[in-house]
Amino acid sequence: MQINELCMxxxxxxxxxxxxxxxxxxxxxxxxxxxxxxxEISARYSEMSKTWNEYLQLTLxxxxxxxxKNMLLFLNKHADRYWTPSELxxxxxxxxxxxxxxxxxxxxxxxxxxxxGVSDIQFRGLSDGTLNLILQNRFEYEINNFIPDLKLGFxxxxxxxxxxxxxLRGKLNSLSGKFAEHQLATAFRSKKRFALSAFFQNVTDTxxxxxxxxxERVKIQRQDGKGMEIDIVANSNCGRVILVExxxxxxxxxxxxxxxxxEKVTVYRSLFADKxxxxxxxxLGGFTPxxxxxxxxxxxxxxxxIECF
Numbered sequence: 001m002q003i004n005e006l007c008m009x010x011x012x013x014x015x016x017x018x019x020x021x022x023x024x025x026x027x028x029x030x031x032x033x034x035x036x037x038x039x040e041i042s043a044r045y046s047e048m049s050k051t052w053n054e055y056l057q058l059t060l061x062x063x064x065x066x067x068x069k070n071m072l073l074f075l076n077k078h079a080d081r082y083w084t085p086s087e088l089x090x091x092x093x094x095x096x097x098x099x100x101x102x103x104x105x106x107x108x109x110x111x112x113x114x115x116x117g118v119s120d121i122q123f124r125g126l127s128d129g130t131l132n133l134i135l136q137n138r139f140e141y142e143i144n145n146f147i148p149d150l151k152l153g154f155x156x157x158x159x160x161x162x163x164x165x166x167x168l169r170g171k172l173n174s175l176s177g178k179f180a181e182h183q184l185a186t187a188f189r190s191k192k193r194f195a196l197s198a199f200f201q202n203v204t205d206t207x208x209x210x211x212x213x214x215x216e217r218v219k220i221q222r223q224d225g226k227g228m229e230i231d232i233v234a235n236s237n238c239g240r241v242i243l244v245e246x247x248x249x250x251x252x253x254x255x256x257x258x259x260x261x262x263e264k265v266t267v268y269r270s271l272f273a274d275k276x277x278x279x280x281x282x283x284l285g286g287f288t289p290x291x292x293x294x295x296x297x298x299x300x301x302x303x304x305x306i307e308c309f
Contacts, residue, residue, distance in 0.1 A: 001161065002030060002033045003033055005158070006154050006157060008130065010128070010130060012051075013040070016047040017037055022036050022039040024036075025039075030162075033158070037154060038151045038154060041137055059108050066142070067096055069139045069143060071092065072114065072135060072139070073143055074088070075123060076113075079125030079127060082119075083122070083123055084121045084122060085098045085101040085105060086098060089101055102121065105123045108123075115127075136148045137150060169250060173249055174248070176284060177247060180246055181231050181232060181282075182216065184199070185234070187199070187306065188232070192210070195207070195209070199303060200302060200303045201303060202300075204301075209238065209242070210238065213234070215232070218232075218233045220267055220271060222267050230243055230245070231245055231246045232244035239274070240276045240277075241268075242280060243265055243268060243280065244280045244281070244282060245257075246283075247284065248283075249283075249285045253286070253291050254291050255288065257283075258298075258300065262279070262294075265279045280300065280302070281295055282302075282305075282306070283302070287304070
């Protein structure tokens with residue numbers, strides 16, 4: 001994912017990075033990916049640099065001056081719109097006649113290092129971001145008197161990608177948990193007379209159940225007013241009630257989560273003293289050894305997947 005991000009999903013760029021001869025190449029870490037991609041852009045004799053150099057040499061042999069390089073660098077930095085010779089003259093303070101600026105732009109367009117619009121006076125940078133990186137590395141110091149820190153930019157991209165990935169994983173885990181919760185509730189509703197061991201391990205009460213009512217996201221309240229929510233409450237006609245906690249997280253469920261659920265079970269028992277409570281915990285990410293021991297000690301049946309439909 002990180003290679004794809006920094007290489008802008010460009011198959012040729014990706015191929016160059018994977019196959020390059022960078023001495024310290026390591027594509028198994030973020031830092032290694034950044035360094036290897038930076039090499040492919042920065043090293044004069046890397047495959048990517050040599051490929052773009054062929055285009056640049058054709059162009060710069062014809063318009064090899066500071067103004068042409070300045071326009072080429074600017075247009076590829078701001079490739080989201082078209083620019084006219086007049087706009088470039090004002091923006092970049094170019095001390096040339098408009099027809100001379102137009103001529104240089106036409107040469108660069110014919111060399112395929114910039115695009116030309118429908119109008120004869122419209123020009124913009126290529127949508128291929130790799131050229132922008134090559135140009136920054138090669139011309140930024142000459143034109144603007146500073147050396148671009150491409151690795152810093154790459155690191156920020158990786159940081160943003162990681163944050164986005166973490167957010168998406170969180171959303172996926174939440175949706176997976178909700179779906180599993182609904183799937184289990186549906187299985188309870190549709191299966192006729194079953195023992196809880198059909199769904200969970202370490203079940204202490206093996207009485208066959210006849211479920212007559214299943215509710216999802218049931219709200220209860222502790223005596224001090226604290227609100228709680230039980231994912232699934234399934235009532236059997238024999239007076240037994242299955243309480244289910246459903247979790248889907250990237251990490252295994254730990255002891256603290258089990259204790260939180262046990263508190264809900266205790267509160268529910270106090271509210272419905274006439275019922276026989278069967279506490280269960282479905283953790284799609286599994287349990288830590290400590291959490292599993294805690295469940296066993298407190299009589300909470302466990303599962304890491306839905307076994308029965």
